[in-house]
Amino acid sequence: MSTTTTAPAAAPAASRRGPRLSGLTWLVWRQHRAAFWTGLAVTAAAIAWFAYQRASMMNYLNGIGWPNPKSPDWSAGFETYHSQLSSTSSALGFLMPVLVGVFLGAPLIANDLEHGTGKLVTSQAVSRGRWLAMKLGMTVLVVTVCTAALSAAFGWWLGPVSKTNRELYWVVGGATGPLPVALTLLTTVAGVAIGMVLRRTLLSMVVTFGFAVTVQLVWAFRWMDLGNLVTLTTHDGVGAGTFPKLPETAYDTDQSYLTDSGELLAPSSCAKETEQAINACLDKNDIVGWSVDYLPPSELSPMLWTGSAILLALIAPVAVFIIWWGRKRLY
Structure with missing residues (x-):
């Protein structure tokens, strides 16, 4: 007497996992x-x-x-x-x-x-x-x-x-x-x-x-x-080595000469051909130092x-x- 066996039904396909976009x-x-x-x-x-x-x-x-x-x-x-x-x-x-x-x-x-x-x-x-x-x-x-x-x-x-x-x-x-x-x-x-x-x-x-x-x-x-400027002034003249030392990596946005009366002058105002003429201009305008506007690194x-x-x-x-x-x- 022969017997027949029925193969088990195929397992359903595994459902896909993970996020799926729809609609x-x-x-x-x-x-x-x-x-x-x-x-x-x-x-x-x-x-x-x-x-x-x-x-x-x-x-x-x-x-x-x-x-x-x-x-x-x-x-x-x-x-x-x-x-x-x-x-x-x-x-x-x-x-x-x-x-x-x-x-x-x-x-x-x-x-x-x-x-x-x-x-x-x-x-x-x-x-x-x-x-x-x-x-x-x-x-x-x-x-x-x-x-x-x-x-x-x-x-x-x-x-x-x-x-x-x-x-x-x-x-x-x-x-x-x-x-x-x-x-x-x-x-x-x-x-x-x-x-x-x-x-x-x-x-x-x-x-x-x-x-x-x-x-x-x-x-x-x-x-x-957008930054808050800081102004640094000096009264040590404008010769060699007198420019103010700024914080490391500070960004200076403006440089001006500072007069004895507090007035600011552009450095170009005393851009003369000779050193003697430059000194005469500095003395004439009573320039006493620098005024520098800068942005600190912070x-x-x-x-x-x-x-x-x-x-x-x-x-x-x-x-x-x-x-x-x-x-x-x-x-």
Whole structure:
């Protein structure tokens, strides 16, 4: 008597674990996944490069006995690293906000309006406000993560030598902390608003480029105004060796001659051809010393945070405008 056996039923496929996007979140990510993944990949590659450059720099510094260099001309060998830090600072502080605003912010909604994609999405069971909020929120999240990671990694690279000289501390160091994040978010959100109003991708990118460059120029010329200046005066004359000694890495913003009556004169007022003529000018104006306005090193961090707070405060009304305009006048 033969018997038959029945093979056990195949076990159900193991359920997938881990977070899975769905609904509108999945749709927005899928629509912009090329831009998002590109940003994440560039961020990872840049951080790896920062780590490599820092390791190379530290090998050099350890070789010269840092922080007490064995040779007085150590800065000559450090010039390559100084140049790399300066160029990277320019890329993070200037180039990155412009590129992200132009190539991610401006086309984000303008491309949908130009090709009708947004109208198709919102014709389903998705409100305009929810669609806009998801696109803007996901973009802001990705930009924040990438720029914050880049800023932190660059600050880690710069840290060991940040107080070496004034340029590294104030100019290069100005591209660390919250500032690159705030600048990039502002140009990105403004680019989204510009694209939504103009409704043409290429035109929006051009206008966003002009806006981003303008923001950078205004910031470059005005951010020093956020600091609290300290004035240092002397009464030891203005000859050799009489210029006041400032704190290490302090940033002097103005230098003037100080007269006996307390009046300030520009040094150029006594810029004569001969030493005798210079001394005669100094005596004639009763110049007794120097008056120097400077920013102490302790001011840098508060200035960066204050400036970033101002930039982030500007983003809020732009984001509100995007949602308001999108709900009322998107189509």
